[in-house]
Structures are given as structure tokens and as C-alpha cells.
Amino acid sequence: MTEKHHIAMMPSPGMGHFIPLIELAKQLVLCHEFLVTFIVPTVSPVPTALKTLLQNLPQGFRYPVHGKDLPEPMQNRNSDIYKVFLKHSERYRLADGLLINTFVDLEPEAIKSLQGGYDHQPGFPPIYPIGPLVQDGSSGGANGSECIKWLDDQARDSVLYVSFGSGGTLSQAQLIELALGLELSEQKFIWVLKSPDDKSARASFFSAQSNTDPFGFLPLGFLERTKERGLMVPSWAPQIEILSHGSSGGFLTHCGWNSTLESIVNGVPLIAWPLFAEQRTNALVLTDDLKVALRPKDDENGVVGREEIVKVVKGLMVGEEGDVIRDRMKLLKESAAKALSEDGTSTKAISELVVRLKNQ
Ligand code: UDP
Numbered sequence: 001m002t003e004k005h006h007i008a009m010m011p012s013p014g015m016g017h018f019i020p021l022i023e024l025a026k027q028l029v030l031c032h033e034f035l036v037t038f039i040v041p042t043v044s045p046v047p048t049a050l051k052t053l054l055q056n057l058p059q060g061f062r063y064p065v066h067g068k069d070l071p072e073p074m075q076n077r078n079s080d081i082y083k084v085f086l087k088h089s090e091r092y093r094l095a096d097g098l099l100i101n102t103f104v105d106l107e108p109e110a111i112k113s114l115q116g117g118y119d120h121q122p123g124f125p126p127i128y129p130i131g132p133l134v135q136d137g138s139s140g141g142a143n144g145s146e147c148i149k150w151l152d153d154q155a156r157d158s159v160l161y162v163s164f165g166s167g168g169t170l171s172q173a174q175l176i177e178l179a180l181g182l183e184l185s186e187q188k189f190i191w192v193l194k195s196p197d198d199k200s201a202r203a204s205f206f207s208a209q210s211n212t213d214p215f216g217f218l219p220l221g222f223l224e225r226t227k228e229r230g231l232m233v234p235s236w237a238p239q240i241e242i243l244s245h246g247s248s249g250g251f252l253t254h255c256g257w258n259s260t261l262e263s264i265v266n267g268v269p270l271i272a273w274p275l276f277a278e279q280r281t282n283a284l285v286l287t288d289d290l291k292v293a294l295r296p297k298d299d300e301n302g303v304v305g306r307e308e309i310v311k312v313v314k315g316l317m318v319g320e321e322g323d324v325i326r327d328r329m330k331l332l333k334e335s336a337a338k339a340l341s342e343d344g345t346s347t348k349a350i351s352e353l354v355v356r357l358k359n360q
Helices: 022-027 080-089 108-114 141-152 172-185 222-226 239-243 257-266 279-289 306-317 320-339 345-359
Strands: 006-009 035-038 098-100 127-129 159-163 188-193 230-234 248-253 270-272
Touching: 098 108, 108 127, 127 345, 141 188, 141 230, 141 239, 159 172, 159 239, 159 306, 172 188, 172 222, 172 306, 239 248, 239 257, 248 257, 248 306, 257 279, 257 320, 270 279, 270 306, 306 320, 320 345
Parallel strands: 006 035, 098 127, 159 188, 159 248, 188 230, 248 270
Antiparallel strands: none
């Protein structure tokens, strides 16, 4: 590489209250010659103090990150969003510190790098990994108690929870394949279903309650054929309660950062199915680095076929590989709890911040 390249990253304007900044560092496996940029979109609930940018991180990660795994806005250097990233990148070192919803055991090398690397390069803002922070209390709405009652009747670790976050949408063709794949897998599932959209994977972000009945898009006879094994939930389910229920044994997720952390906190292994924004990068971390997720392959049209879905669903829920992934996820769950305990790294990071603020 002869010139210095720039990379920009924008977090999903979804439900996240904190930003998974840490993925940026992972991207630098390839990119130690890159200037990395990070901005918070104005529509996001993320605090503006986190308008922070990353620059010149050292090497030292374990796996390569390919261009296709970078967030969408970074794929096109001619886009306006990309240019905004670059503009803000110049301000990275002006930040007084970064609060990150992660924890040291989850991403030790990335955190180290954000702190200036193993050779302690000067000039990096202090990093406060204070997670995993997840909501507590009910998130269920109208469908809450029905889901939990249904789970109460299922065997331990036997149910796959399927959800693409607050706004993720599949195409009609993909929805059909997923339905048939779930049916053919013969596993139990709870599926939070949104109406399909062939133009945009984030279609329901801006129309949280679709007026169309999503069940009308399912294959003919699907509901009847799967009624003993599957619970279909329109639009929204009590995700946190579902993931913390003992019957939940897997989560097919779009890899939003909140969903990722909620799964880790509850020790539920994953099928990584990213749709847009930074989700592909998160999926890469979950599969290649942490190895707590399986990732289905799509075909030349970008659709994941029913056979591939059967393969990953059975692989996770009843396969040997699934057992290994489940054990690994349980260890990660313990690490997460430890980070938040009295002497844990995240508790210490918050204390350090408090002391610093008091002294200012
Ligand atoms: N969520 C939920 N029920 C749903 C879908 C989502 O409670 O049916 C919650 C989920 O628990 C998480 C948030 O919405 O806290 C989704 O955030 P995430 O960062 O995973 O994805 P995003 O929606 O921002 O793409």
C-alpha cells in the first residue's frame, strides 16, 4: 500500500445505548496503515460524548478482517457517509475518554490496542470497558407472558430463538427459505416475524409496527405443520426473558451488539446472520475470534438456502460442534459476570472514571 487509506465506521442507529467501538480495532489487523474513523449518527440514542474516532492502532490481532466484513458505509469511498467519517476522524484524539459496552475478557487485544497497544504509545484517550450492560426488566409487550409460558413447557436448552433485532427484515425469498429450513430441522423454535421487504434489510426500523400481517408471507401450511414445535411471534418478543429462560438453547441473531451481549450474559450460543450496519463485523468477531457462533453461507443470489439452514440449526442445537460452542459460551457468561462483580474489570473501570471525574 503506497498511500495512507482511510476507513470509516458508523454504528447502527438502532436500540443500542453504547457503541461497540471495539470492533474497529479488530479491523486493523489488515489496516495498521489505515486511519480509522468512528462517528455517532444524530438519530442514535448514543451519548454525544462518544463521538470518538480511532487512529493508527498497532498490530497484534489473531485473524484477518476482509473488506466484505466491514460495515456498509465503509464499502463505498464515494458515499457521503464515508466522507463524514473521514471528517470526524480528525477529532479522535480530542476525546477525553471512551466508555465502551464490552469487557476485558471479551476483547482483550482490541482493548489493549485502544489503550495504545502493548508498547503503550502515548496520546490515546483513556478507555473504560464497562460492560456488559444489558437492560433488565421486561421487554415483552403484548406477547410476553405467552412466550414464557410456552418455554416453560419445553426441555432445557431445546429451543432456538430467532430474531433479527428491532428493525431487521428479510426478503420474501429468504423468509420462505428460513421457514422451510426451520421446519426441516425438526427443532423447537420461537421466531419473531416481521413482514419481508425485498428492497431493504432495515425496512422495519422506520415502521416498527408493520400494518401487514407477517404470517401471510409464510409458506402455505407452515403454521399448521409446525404448530407443535414452533411459536411464531409477530413483530416483537420479550427477548431478554427468552434468552434467560433455561429452555433457550440457541439464538439465530442479526448480531446487533445488544443482542450479542444479552446472549453472552445468558450463555446462549449463536447462529450469526448479519444483515446491515456493523453487524457483519460483529458476526466475524463471534465466529472467528470468540468461536461462539456458527455462520450459514449464502448462495450466489445472497440467499441462505433451506439445506444450509438445517445444517447450522441442527449443528448448533443437537450437533457435537454445538456442544463445544455451548461450553465456550458458558465460559464467556462466567467471564461477563466476573467483569461486573465487585472486583471485576468493568467495575474497576467505572470506579476509575468516577475518581477521575471527582478530581476534575
Ligand atoms: N428486542 C426485543 N424484542 C424483539 C427485538 C428486539 O426485546 O423482538 C430488543 C433486544 O433485546 C435488544 C434490542 O431490542 O436489546 C435490539 O438491539 P440490537 O443492538 O441487538 O439490535 P438493533 O435493533 O439495534 O439492530
